[in-house]
């Protein structure tokens with residue numbers, strides 16, 4: 480398939496380019512370029528979030544009636560491609576990509592009216608309280624208990640691997656309200672304030688040195704029953720619906736921009752004869768990654784097409800999650816292969832060892848290894864590759 484833009488889409492692309500040119504200053508571009516993790520740092524994220532909100536472009540994937548842009552599929556593709564190529568920062572997915580769509584599908588009118596505008600404006604920053612020690616792939620075995628007391632639930636227990644809980648003022652959370660019967664049937668979905676008395680957030684630091692995830696402890700934390708989404712003991716339905724958005728969020732444009740940068744970088748790395756881009760073995764790896772990434776892009780189109788008709792991503796989102804995780808790891812592995820020791824963090828002097836001066840910008844050297852290390856988690860976070868394959872086998876292939 481060869482995508483050709485109609486004149487109106489070309490005009491839209493030009494508008495997008497003009498906007499990005501104006502809106503992206505050096506701080507924002509540097510924030511994106513030097514980001515060592517999967518998530519954009521909080522300060523850069525929020526600055527960019529507010530700029531997009533003011534422009535009215537913060538939620539391209541939401542229905543227009545709730546604050547979406549009303550863009551068609553190709554406009555959304557143009558936006559994500561141009562933003563990635565221009566080096567724009569990412570925005571955190573927990574509110575815009577996960578909690579918002581879940582509330583649109585399952586929230587009460589009151590919950591939508593209260594929370595959706597606050598997600599759009601950036602006033603609320605969400606984290607996801609699903610996993611617990613002992614409840615990851617087997618999520619339904621979660622134990623954080625919620626006992627009813629008058630108009631409140633009282634929560635005791637812990638959540639783990641909670642990304643950006645140290646920044647979030649809200650959490651969407653799965654709790655156990657029934658310990659008898661089938662585990663899936665005793666789970667309830669709650670929204671809570673992170674400044675509620677009894678919540679403690681403890682950092683967990685990655686092997687690369689970043690602090691993105693946390694363990695969160697609940698010691699008799701009161702949550703109003705009005706903060707429940709869906710029926711009591713039916714949180715599993717809501718939880719699975721949200722996961723489809725988490726896994727079907729896509730990222731092909733960003734990976735394409737990374738692969739394009741890597742191809743350009745390879746052309747600047749000298750070998751005895753020519754550059755790394757001329758090396759047949761490396762060129763074959765780049766070409767093979769490009770073929771697979773193009774296939775991922777079209778898989779993403781199919782899921783976006785379902786969404787733009789008002790649907791949810793469906794279990795097919797697990798295909799995208801699996802392929803995307805593998806591809807992000809593959810690109811980061813190729814970057815390490817390309818830069819070798821020059822990609823090692825905390826060794827900037829390695830870039831100028833003796834006369835062996837490598838003509839690359841410092842940014843590639845500074846973020847290559849942290850990226851490589853952090854992207855090991857892509858095939859775990861949001862559900863492991865094995866879990867996605869089980870879902871595809873059961874719900875997509877009907878095996």
Ligand SMILES: Cc1cc2nc3c(=O)[nH]c(=O)nc-3n(C[C@H](O)[C@H](O)[C@H](O)COP(=O)(O)OP(=O)(O)OC[C@H]3O[C@@H](n4cnc5c(N)ncnc54)[C@H](O)[C@@H]3O)c2cc1C
Pocket residue numbers: 606607608609610611613614615616617639640641642643692856859860861862863864865866869
């Ligand atoms: C960077 C990062 C960020 C995260 N952020 C969040 C967050 O914000 N909120 C949140 O709630 N959670 C978060 N998580 C947790 C994540 O969802 C879990 O780590 C994940 O679901 C796997 O669970 P586990 O770590 O307990 O591994 P386990 O479930 O113990 O799995 C261990 C291994 O066994 C395999 N396995 C397990 N069951 C099966 C099976 N049935 N068939 C085949 N293989 C199986 C797995 O694939 C894996 O290889 C995050 C994780 C990471 C790494």
